[in-house]
Amino acid sequence: MKFNTRAIHAGQAPEEKTGAVIVPVFQTSTYAQQSPGVHTGFEYSRTHNPTRDALEECIAALEGGNYGIAFASGLAAEDTIMHLLEAGDEIVCTDDVYGGTYRQFEKVHRKTGLVFHWVDSTNPENVARVLNDRTRLIWIETPTNPLLKLTDLAAIVEMARGTKALVAVDNTFASPFFQSPLEFGVDMVVHSTTKYVGGHSDVVGGIVVVKDEALRDRLKFLQNAVGAVPGPWDSWLTLRGAKTLGIRMERHFQNAMAVARHLEGHPKVASVVYPWLESHPQHELAKRQMRGMSGMITVYLDSDLNGSRRFLENLKVFTLAESLGGVESLIEHPAIMTHASVPPEVRQALGIHDTLIRLSVGIEDIEDLLEDLDRGLQHV
Numbered sequence: 519m520k521f522n523t524r525a526i527h528a529g530q531a532p533e534e535k536t537g538a539v540i541v542p543v544f545q546t547s548t549y550a551q552q553s554p555g556v557h558t559g560f561e562y563s564r565t566h567n568p569t570r571d572a573l574e575e576c577i578a579a580l581e582g583g584n585y586g587i588a589f590a591s592g593l594a595a596e597d598t599i600m601h602l603l604e605a606g607d608e609i610v611c612t613d614d615v616y617g618g619t620y621r622q623f624e625k626v627h628r629k630t631g632l633v634f635h636w637v638d639s640t641n642p643e644n645v646a647r648v649l650n651d652r653t654r655l656i657w658i659e660t661p662t663n664p665l666l667k668l669t670d671l672a673a674i675v676e677m678a679r680g681t682k683a684l685v686a687v688d689n690t691f692a693s694p695f696f697q698s699p700l701e702f703g704v705d706m707v708v709h710s711t712t713k714y715v716g717g718h719s720d721v722v723g724g725i726v727v728v729k730d731e732a733l734r735d736r737l738k739f740l741q742n743a744v745g746a747v748p749g750p751w752d753s754w755l756t757l758r759g760a761k762t763l764g765i766r767m768e769r770h771f772q773n774a775m776a777v778a779r780h781l782e783g784h785p786k787v788a789s790v791v792y793p794w795l796e797s798h799p800q801h802e803l804a805k806r807q808m809r810g811m812s813g814m815i816t817v818y819l820d821s822d823l824n825g826s827r828r829f830l831e832n833l834k835v836f837t838l839a840e841s842l843g844g845v846e847s848l849i850e851h852p853a854i855m856t857h858a859s860v861p862p863e864v865r866q867a868l869g870i871h872d873t874l875i876r877l878s879v880g881i882e883d884i885e886d887l888l889e890d891l892d893r894g895l896q897h898v
């Protein structure tokens with residue numbers, strides 16, 4: 519089955535008893551047993567819940583994986599993955615990751631004895647240089663947040679072959695519609711479903727998708743043992759959002775492309791970063807491993823911090839807010855907002871300057887979006 523059909527049907531057969539076309543919200547914590555230990559496969563909702571099961575099966579199908587393991591948030595998914603590791607294990611990470619990922623790895627997991635190597639993975643040689651026989655995980659985010667740098671998935675998988683390292687890819691910025699890391703031989707795909715998968719800025723969630731059954735079993739054990747699961751309502755909302763993922767992504771791509779081209783020619787804009795622009799240094803790689811790009815665009819204004827503030831204060835359609843991937847256009851200032859937890863010297867080294875603005879282009883009418891941006895830029 520193709521993408522949109524999977525989004526609408528995978529894991530979502532009509533309910534057996536009533537024929538309800540939509541997977542019900544199974545708002546229950548526990549399930550009746552016929553005799554001690556004799557049950558329907560459902561015992562307790564931390565372990566299994568039919569609404570969550572449907573979500574897991576659907577997103578697994580969209581990623582081209584065999585198993586989905588859902589969590590209460592993207593960071594809960596990441597935390598559970600880290601429980602696969604033990605003290606002394608080494609992890610190689612893309613340096614330009616989501617701020618919350620950086621904070622969790624550095625402030626929570628480092629003190630448990632895990633050893634992190636932050637590298638610019640846009641050059642796979644930087645990953646190779648720190649790989650050793652204690653490396654157990656390679657954590658790749660591509661495209662990255664907020665600089666939209668790409669990592670060559672085929673090259674990383676090739677490098678990990680023959681080592682004991684698993685490869686995990688945070689696919690949140692591309693969405694399953696535009697990038698399928700499992701096809702490249704990656705072991706785990708991670709999403710903050712809060713973003714494009716849910717798509718309506720109304721629910722927080724995360725998921726891990728894998729192909730391998732043994733890895734699924736380890737993660738399922740941890741999902742239950744750690745307990746950071748999404749409730750049935752959140753699972754249901756995410757599943758409802760996922761049905762339209764394909765058509766939303768087509769529109770995000772179309773709008774973002776138009777915004778990127780428009781801003782590229784604007785005198786108040788110093789540069790535009792978008793992997794589908796020919797000017798992106800990794801445009802060829804983007805075309806090789808992605809089928810298109812989401813609504814995420816990063817721009818450097820030809821101004822300063824005050825100029826950035828005036829621009830952001832004078833927008834009417836774009837909402838100044840953290841998060842991304844919803845139907846509505848959002849805009850934010852990474853240095854002050856999403857990436858405040860990244861130390862200033864690291865931000866400078868990465869290029870997260872005061873004139874850097876991150877856009878999450880929504881699916882509104884493009885004329886209104888361009889007009890709004892032009893209005894804001896007049897105040898720069």
Ligand SMILES: *Cc1c(COP(=O)(O)O)cnc(C)c1O
Nearest residue numbers: 591592593616663690710712723
């Ligand atoms: C938002 C985000 C996360 C964290 O997910 P939450 O659902 O907010 O916990 C991880 N990675 C990326 C790329 C994100 O954008």
